Amino acid sequence: MVNSKVKTEIINIGDEILIGQIVNTNAAWMADQLNLNGFSVVHMATIADTKEAIIQALRQASVRADVVLLTGGLGPTKDDITKQTLAEYFGTNLITHKKILQEVKDFFASRGQSLTPTNRRQADIPANCIPLSNPYGTAPGMWFEERGKIYASMPGVPIEMKNLLSREIIPRLREKYQTEHLVHQTIMTHGLGESHLSDNIREWEEQLPNHIKLAYLPRPGIVRLRLSAVGNDKTKLKQEINQAIHDLQAYIPDLIYGYDDITLEEVTGQLLSRQKKTVATAESCTGGAIAARITRIPGSSAYFRGSVVAYANDVKEKQLGVPPSSLKNHGAVSQPVVEAMAEGVRNRFKTDYALATSGIAGPEGGTKEKPVGMVWIAVSSGAQTVAREFHFGNNRERNTELSVLSALNMLRKELIGD
């Protein structure tokens, strides 16, 4: 439940959202940032780029909220009428702001372009606003204080909106409302779904002090646990959060793989870099997705040497050295085959570690003994090769995602000697 005291409302102006052309990711990002900073969001509206819709939305928001944040409708063309409408709403006029005009000139000069009359209009802003610099674009942000309420307007381009909200608007809101200190910490877990995880840590959760809140943020294969503490003594809040995390570790020692939105590919990459070790993958059902995930990290060439994606059985034999007898006697989705794949790629690519997968991704190809979603995953090091059987269910995309995460987690455990 939303329980902060200062109420904010988000108004996104944009026909492209109303026609379903784009998903309104701006609203979610803004709401997350506002909540992280102690401001509740009581209402979000997406409206058309018309004077009537903007005026009505401003009026209705000013009844519900203390702070009204607008995005969109700030381009220099005639279609974008937000600025004129804001001026009218506040009973004032547009004036040319010299500092903003200079910034717009500089913006175009730095790109070797001169200022057109259309672009010059970016410096015209309502007389009652404080302009907010927008280094990523030409439309300035605008800050209004009227009749005991705050209004702030930003462009809808995500990078411009994000910079203005986090660098200009939220600091001003915090100063204005002197909110209490907020300390957050996110704990990253893998290995249990939300409901089972919640059962396992219920006792710990019930012992949390009242001013520390817990949020479950699930995504496929990962549950993030976000602790938020509110109070006047920041140092004490940090200590309390650290103590809570320390206590949590006793409940789910195997499930926590990191903090603060780190990914499993980042954690394993850091462990490999630190230990100066290398890895390769041999992938059947994941089809290269583990390699693709590992190489999303810049600099992964320091520890990742490569992969053999062995979709066909004779590729498993010839490129990985899987014994034909193993394939014949146990089938491709089996412990002997996945272990031979891991060992094969480790030897041929001369790496310290290797991961291998073999499973039934679906939707076809399942049998009673080997149903869709059954996946064998192996991790091989010089000392040992360990394989585990998983069952991920019927969805092909989800099977791949959970296989990738489970494989990376097996490598992580091997690297920390767990």
Next chain:
Amino acid sequence: MVNSKVKTEIINIGDEILIGQIVNTNAAWMADQLNLNGFSVVHMATIADTKEAIIQALRQASVRADVVLLTGGLGPTKDDITKQTLAEYFGTNLITHKKILQEVKDFFASRGQSLTPTNRRQADIPANCIPLSNPYGTAPGMWFEERGKIYASMPGVPIEMKNLLSREIIPRLREKYQTEHLVHQTIMTHGLGESHLSDNIREWEEQLPNHIKLAYLPRPGIVRLRLSAVGNDKTKLKQEINQAIHDLQAYIPDLIYGYDDITLEEVTGQLLSRQKKTVATAESCTGGAIAARITRIPGSSAYFRGSVVAYANDVKEKQLGVPPSSLKNHGAVSQPVVEAMAEGVRNRFKTDYALATSGIAGPEGGTKEKPVGMVWIAVSSGAQTVAREFHFGNNRERNTELSVLSALNMLRKELIGD
């Protein structure tokens, strides 16, 4: 611009959206479906799960719109108060609906579970509504006609909402408002960004009849062109759309790869299946992402044999047979090396076709001669090996995505003999 006559408003009830925990993808999907069926969306609101917020949103929506669609707040627990609030808003009571009660019983019986008192409450609905069957869950949809307006309420779970909207609500709306016929066709293009594409087809666009609208729907590497025709004669509309597409082909013969949201991996997969050909990939900078993309398609094992991800140079030599002299003289990111990679994997994996990539994914590793974003891509067949140099810019994720799409498109062109 939105120009349809029947105005709809979307109200999403959900604290998890207001706290920024989830992105409101429901609203975008609903808006797209409504627009595709000739209904405009004039306003979207996300509101808290409280009686006051729901009543206020309903009142304000009924002033703006002819049709008000609500999602969320329909679970059986005490927190979900949408049904009680709807009954209050319409001045009526909740009654137990026998048919819905039977459906809820059947739902749990089919899962071997008995009906709890909490779940039994799912069959209690406002006396003035027509219940709508929800085969994917236990909360029924609800349809109200009051004071000349339509109100429809759905659960917020996407699969339940989507089924109710497309199977129950939109057909009823079309029947009620007898909208004109609508014919849509989406043209998939790859190879030019939105603004250049728009320059190339401006003449064609200007010649489109007034009742045929064009929308540009861009995503990285792909621009979808959606044609929508409105009128009374469905057969004629289809003919006109077909004629428009026929005319378009003369302007951008190289850019159209398919229709109706088909992906490049689906197109190439269909071509390979039809021609009974096979493919393998040899990937450096894409790190397995092409293989992972190809194997997203169920049944891809019929034509995809595997991949060598060769991140390290000696893997390129040993697993793909790239001559050490090519690597030494030209560097890994070069035409000779990417061609040798493609030919190497084609020979070793015994496939008809092969794709290979080698580039600077970034953000590090660029030089003046070989900047970040420079990527060589090769396609090899029995007859020839063709390589092209691309420059995709500074963003690592975007470089990978554009490399994957460009490689698949080169394979597509090879397969159609272009």
